[in-house]
Amino acid sequence: MTITALNISSSAIKCLVLKGNDVIKHGSAPPAGQVKNGSILQPDIIAGQLKSLFASHKLPGNGVICSINGLPFSYRLFTLPKMAPEAFNEALLRVARKEMPVALEEMYLAWQAYPAENDEWQILVTGITRQPIDNLLTVLSKAGIKPSFLDLQQLSLVRLANQKNAIIVDFEKDYSNIVIVAEGVPVGMQIVPSLGPDAALQDEVRQITDRVSKMVEFYNGTHTKKPVQETIKILLTGGQTADEKVLKLIQEEAMYPVELLNPGANVFSGLPLHEYVVNAGSALMNTMSDRDADGNLTPYHHINLGNIARERSASQKTGNLLGKLAVPFAIVAAIGLLVPNYLSRNELKTSVVQVQADLAQANVQYSQALEAVNGAKTIEDNISEIQANTQKIVAGNQAILNPASYVNDISFITGSLPAGVSYTSMSISENSISISGDASTASPVVQFARNLESSGHYAKANISWINKPPNEKESVGVSFLIIINR
Numbered sequence: 001m002t003i004t005a006l007n008i009s010s011s012a013i014k015c016l017v018l019k020g021n022d023v024i025k026h027g028s029a030p031p032a033g034q035v036k037n038g039s040i041l042q043p044d045i046i047a048g049q050l051k052s053l054f055a056s057h058k059l060p061g062n063g064v065i066c067s068i069n070g071l072p073f074s075y076r077l078f079t080l081p082k083m084a085p086e087a088f089n090e091a092l093l094r095v096a097r098k099e100m101p102v103a104l105e106e107m108y109l110a111w112q113a114y115p116a117e118n119d120e121w122q123i124l125v126t127g128i129t130r131q132p133i134d135n136l137l138t139v140l141s142k143a144g145i146k147p148s149f150l151d152l153q154q155l156s157l158v159r160l161a162n163q164k165n166a167i168i169v170d171f172e173k174d175y176s177n178i179v180i181v182a183e184g185v186p187v188g189m190q191i192v193p194s195l196g197p198d199a200a201l202q203d204e205v206r207q208i209t210d211r212v213s214k215m216v217e218f219y220n221g222t223h224t225k226k227p228v229q230e231t232i233k234i235l236l237t238g239g240q241t242a243d244e245k246v247l248k249l250i251q252e253e254a255m256y257p258v259e260l261l262n263p264g265a266n267v268f269s270g271l272p273l274h275e276y277v278v279n280a281g282s283a284l285m286n287t288m289s290d291r292d293a294d295g296n297l298t299p300y301h302h303i304n305l306g307n308i309a310r311e312r313s314a315s316q317k318t319g320n321l322l323g324k325l326a327v328p329f330a331i332v333a334a335i336g337l338l339v340p341n342y343l344s345r346n347e348l349k350t351s352v353v354q355v356q357a358d359l360a361q362a363n364v365q366y367s368q369a370l371e372a373v374n375g376a377k378t379i380e381d382n383i384s385e386i387q388a389n390t391q392k393i394v395a396g397n398q399a400i401l402n403p404a405s406y407v408n409d410i411s412f413i414t415g416s417l418p419a420g421v422s423y424t425s426m427s428i429s430e431n432s433i434s435i436s437g438d439a440s441t442a443s444p445v446v447q448f449a450r451n452l453e454s455s456g457h458y459a460k461a462n463i464s465w466i467n468k469p470p471n472e473k474e475s476v477g478v479s480f481l482i483i484i485n486r
Helices: 043-056 085-099 130-143 153-161 201-222 244-253 277-283 305-343 345-401 404-416 443-454
Strands: 002-008 013-019 022-029 062-068 074-081 107-116 120-129 146-150 166-170 175-182 185-193 234-237 258-260 421-428 432-439 460-467 478-485
Touching (some): 043 130, 074 185, 085 107, 085 120, 085 443, 120 130, 234 244, 404 421, 432 443, 443 460
Antiparallel strands (some): 166 175, 460 478
């Protein structure tokens, strides 16, 4: 299978074509247009350059895996019990809807599950705001490139290194990437912007090593039972390693052993690996096993750029059709407006003097009214404040004195309980309801949330968490917390 991996940064555009582990072609060029913070700011220029680059190197333009250096993203780690795929995906989205800092409707999501203790999955969910990705799709479309997936550089590095415990540092000219891997899971990921073209190499190195130390310190502070060990290695890679001084400088500054990332002697032989490290990791995306050590399917979801591009294309065609239909109507409406405007020009000239006189009189009346308003403003503000406080008190009393709403809530919630689910506590406020409970398995909890929303009484039913009972590995069942938004 032939795979094309494209990586765009503010310092280079890099392409790599692989068939299995054999490098067929690779090429790079500095971007002719501006790329900043993961956004392509000059799409026409970059599109033209991509078109020329693919043509000159005779690169296949179909099914391209893409990545952009410096692309801002957010991520969350949480656990879910193992369950059927459909229920798992729904449970994950309900938890992510609560945990992610930006509304899911404004993000593109990707996730990867990792085996955890107590028959659970540990889930890494990453979210990227839509605008930079939409910009990328516009550029690719203009360049005649048909993409397949978007890859995060940090996950590409983890895939290529294939280490259970490591600190991976991708040292680049524009944005460097740092990933902490613990027990095979990326538990810390950061982007480190360069200090600028005039910065000394020593200062860039110190910024990287300082950030590594802070990331480890933060992780160890929140994971005291399983901290990062002092023997963990820093695996160094990236375009800056072409300078032989870089490895030595980082070895002198870092608190941990440092060596160059080496995925294996027979992997991508003949390729300047550290220059194309992200491309190489992206090329492994579709060749990774989707089963864990026990043979269980590991849930994952990549950002499918091909599907997004097709959806955008269908939407644009609909918009273009409506726009074409709107043009004749707009012309007719404009002509209709011009006729009375033209006929009234002479009348308008004769009424200007009268209008000016009326305006002068209105100004006098306005000044008098303004003095009265200013004098009463303080009293009005006080009255408004008293009224607002009174309304709050009345609303609170109504909530206390009218228990019918609570009875209705309890009735709706109880009626939505599927078999195997029971609630142990319920907290009801004006805007939300929190329900804690137990269930035989995780799937009925997802069904419970689904029932609450489909009842038509509640807007959202977010799953805050689903966990096995702590310190009870042999116990049967799960506990959960659902937050209902009215």
